[in-house]
Amino acid sequence: MTPTNYNQALQWAFLLLKEHQLDPESAEYVLMERLNWRKTNLLLNERQAIPTAVWQQFQQDVEKLATGLPAQYLLGHAWFDGLQLRVNSATLIPRPETEELVAWISESYDAPAPLKILDIGTGSGAIALALKRRFPNSSVTATDISADALTVAQQNAQDLNLPITFCQGDLWAALTQPQKFDVIVSNPPYIAESEKAVMDYSVLHYEPATALFAKNNGLAFYEQIATTVSEYLVKSGSLFMEFGYQQAPAIQQIFQASLPQAQVEIRHDMADWPRMVRVSLSSSSI
Template identity: 70%
Template sequence: MTPTNYKEALDWAFLLLQEANCDPEAAEYVLLERQDWRKTDLLLNERQPIPSKVWQQLQQDVAQLATGLPAQYLLGYAWFDGLKLSVDSATLIPRQETEELVSWISECYPAAARLRFLDIGTGSGAIALALQRRFPQSTVVATDISSEALKVASKNATALQLPLTFYQGDLWQALPKDEPLFDVIVSNPPYIAADEKKVMDYSVLNFEPQTALFADHQGLAIYERLAANVAHYLQPKGNLFMEFGYQQAVAIQSIFQTTLPNHQVEIRRDMANWPRMARVY
């Protein structure tokens, strides 16, 4: 098949990806990114002849997407809070839901505040970089157990010219002993239980890093460890912000209220009305 225009090319791509049980919208997303177009640009040009180079690239991209490869890994980048971030198989693809966590933090402090932030399990650096951009007078420290993930995060910080401090290690062990206390600690840790693998999306399960997805104790192990020690690293009036799975709100509230009885736990729902974020203060 040789399409005569963009619409025919995308119709072909959609059908092929549907038959492969892959997300058909990924083809349009990749085409728009390759062309540096918005959706309106596609609508204006969908009946225009598709250049042979664009068609050849689309065929190559669709062949990759049909294997289940996420579009962001194919392109080598993802968008988060307006930032273009390099991503690869060492890092999770930043999600739109996590932008809501960053927005919640921004509601709590003025942009000119001079704060100390800690992002635990930074991955590509998405949360830490978004916070540094939103709070330019603040200091942002980011940690991850994966040295490969930190390479990606450091690359992003350099490209965006945002000054972050990175430490490699497992939770609190990553921090130097003389590291000052933090005003805000934020984490989007692994929270999927192993028994959920059977219902997970193929592309997530087979392409994104498992160590950033799964945790013991029905996905709650990292939250238990955060609760046990977070008070030693926060300022007296500091805040802990976290993302968690949509079925974990009750367990999260119980863990932190039991371990930190003098603290309050606030749960917030995401744009889909699922309880997905917590603030401990």
Template identity: 70%
Template sequence: MLLQKADRDPEAAEYVLLERQDWRKTDLLLNERRPMPESVWQQFEQDVAQLKTGLPAQYLLGYAWFAGLKLKVNQATLIPRQETEELVSWIGEVYPATTSLRILDIGTGSGAIALALKQHFPNSTVVATDISNAALTVAQENATNLQLPVTFYQGDLWQALPASETKFDVIVSNPPYIATDEKKVMDYSVLNFEPQTALFADHQGLAIYERLAVEVAHYLQPQGNLFMEFGYQQALAIKTIFQNALPQHQVEIRHDLADWPRMARVY
């Protein structure tokens, strides 16, 4: 009720309580008539007070779940989303898990995509980049904690890569894709707490895709695949950008579980 009055997500309180107790929803139902221990109640009150400010539950807890991995997150990194798990799953459909690939994740943030792919393709070499040193610090910590070896480089898109890192079988990216004029309709918690540089891009959110399209062929193996996530209204623009830049390639658009066009494969 307190969160609803503050125009915040009321389910966030339940999510945090379940995570703090290491419970599933069935555990909550089994214990709903039992008195809450004083220490648990005090922590819950503190958590609700934080959630009322708009702080996302994952930042409050300090971690988020992605593809079965528990990842540290903070305000230097985006909170990984379920839609991005679908992008990882798509790559898993294209290649057998035992394949030895060279994989590049551009704009890795917390390392979610890179680490999930390393877990799924243990025989593969995974490289990840980000423009933010603060984000890469989090990503490296996640890689260490999960014992998933990924090589991280700091820099802007291709500029992050040393000369030795050239051709990849798979390039994947979930770049900033929100147009700045969309701020007025965005969720308060996302707009005020998640990193702006990981959210917004010029040219109606298409600037990074335009840059990827120009140079990706130089870094992709002849039979390689580029996978990307994008905004639900950008499918036609994405397809046009890559068909114009890479006329010899195919562009496939895939819908997410909510039936929005949200992912592309260029091959």
């Protein structure tokens, strides 16, 4: 098939991806990113002739998408909180839900505040970089157990000219010296191994397993953090974390049991699922 316009090219791509039980919208996303178009540009040009070079590139892209390769890995970048970030198979693809965690922190503090912020399990650096941009007077430290992920995060920091301190290691062991922070944030692994059977093919086969799965039904990281986080927060400090939509009761119980004097607040995302927690050491904080 040789399409005569952009609309025909997309129809071909949609049919192919549906045959493979994959999201057909990924083809439209890749096409727009390659052309640096927005949806409006596509609507205005859908009946225009598609240049040969664009069609050839689009064919190659769609054939790769048909293998299950995520569009962001194909392009080598993803968008998060208005930032274009490099991503590859060493890093999770940042999700819109995590932007809501960043927004929660942003609305909790004044932008000029000189905060000390720690992002645990930074991956591509998405949360750390978004917070550094929103709180330019703050010092931000980002850690990850994966050296390959930190390489990507460091490249993103350089590209965006946002100074971040990066440290490699597991949880607190990554910190080179004892420190206390105003804000600690993390989007940790929280998927139980038992959930593999119902997971999206592209996520399961392409994104890094160490950033997805955790023991104890996905709760191991929260249990570990809950028993130690008070040592790393200032008295008025807060911990912000993302979790799976079915985990809210367990998350509440974990933090209330380990930190009985703390204020534990669960927040719902835009889809009205409970997806975020804030743990404030002092009930009068924030």
